[in-house]
Amino acid sequence: MEGIISGVRKNSLAEAAGIVAGEKLITVDGVQVQDIIELSFYTSDYEVDLELENKDGQRRQVHIDKHPDEDLGLEFESAVFDKVRTCYNNCTFCFVDQMIPGMRPGLYVRDDDFRLSFLYGNFITLTNMKDEDFERIIRTHMSPLYVSVHATDPEVRCAMMRNRFAGELMTKLQRLLDAGIQVHCQIVCCPGYNDGEVLAKSFRDLYALHPGVLTMAVVPVGLTKQREGLFPMRTFTKEEAQAVVEMVTPWQERCRKETGKTFIYLGDEFYLLAEKKLPHTDWYDGFPQLENGIGLTRSFLDEWDATLKQMKNYSAAEPAVIPVGESAYKVLQPMLDVVNKKYGSSHRFISVKNLFFGGKVNVTGLLTASDILTAAEGKRIILPAVVLNEDDLFLDDQSLDDFKKAYAGKVEIAKGAKELLHYLLER
Secondary structure (H helix, E strand, O other): EEEEEEOOOOOOOOOOOOOOOOOEEEEEOOOEEEHHHHHHOOOOOOOEEEEEEEEOEEEEEEEEEOOOOOOEEEEEEEOOOOOOOOOOOOOOOOOOOOOOOOOOOHOOOEEEEHHHHHHOOEEEEOOOOHHHHHHHHHHHHHOOEEOOOOOOOOHHHHHHHOOOOOOHHHHHHHHHHHHHOOOOEEEEEEOOOHHHHHHHHHHHHHHHHOOOOEEEEEEOOOOOOOOOOOOOOOOHHHHHHHHHHHHHHHHHHHHHHHHHOOOOOOOOHHHHHHHOOOOOHHOOOOOOOHHHHHOOHHHHHHHHHHHHHHHOOOOOOOOOEEEEEEEHHHHHHHHHHHHHHOOOOEEEEEEOOOOOOOOOOOHHHOOOOOHHHHOOOOEEEEEEEHHHOOOOOOOOOEHHHHHHOOOOOOEEEEOHHHHHHHHHHEE
């Protein structure tokens, strides 16, 4: 069990105590803590004793006096100090199984850890949890959690997840809800498997558990070219996406009438593929599943419009190209055309086909450096920040520095619509 310290915040208790990055946290008050959740619990008193180990294997004791709510100022390489709990299922649609070989190791980890669900909103299946895990969640009130449902029908869920115990979902959900633990749910929707009446049953079952079940997201399955030997699966057609939108919209209207909230949300790709109008901002209820692709496009459009209204006395900046996924391009380019006409600029979104994953994945966040470099040309490029991770690496493991060396022009990064517009226009 290793809690490797990656950083010590300036002017913190840890810095004052002489703790440095690279040391390992061995015990807290004599207890081997498993993660930063337990660390927070055991360091909530007026004083704390830490056992640390340096890179040479030498151990020392550190005593710290503190206020109960005062943070130590430690940062760790991982939020969990024991191993990340991984997924025992063999889902027919698993995206990790379709990852291209030779990428960075972290992309192949199928995490199914309730602690990461609570801390970061990672989705878990509840299939690998023991009684003591449920007891810990309830005892420490880890709420809300994020649960991958896929289907509430036991037979369908077992078949899709290829786990004979996956059908126990509703019993496990009820155990959490009875203890006051709320959950956000998601369904990875696969045509011919858990759409249609199976999806309707999942909606009825989960909506009956509201408000314990806070939200229900439905996102379309994503497929890459790396499917040799995997379960037969295909993506939604335009007509099938239209059918999903038309089925779900009345449910949303019912939920809003009965609860004041939409409750069930569709991934942006459904609307874009179906060429249906995106819901109004109010229907996203504050975007509770934004990181799951629910409302990303609407959020971007809102930020774009609000920023433009505030920009006075601006003019066109140096022409730029902005790479985006094929699904987003159809929505974003018309907006940019309006800006270009108003300010006399000549900026362009470019639709990048995701050849790296086989051409069927069309969201911006999964674009790679190689595909962007193939599609982009111009003196200046503005990369959406979502194509990079926290270490400035693209999905194909190329670094931002490598990209800058390979691209002939100026390279900039925009974190959202507001930042992008400020790159495109200048005072």
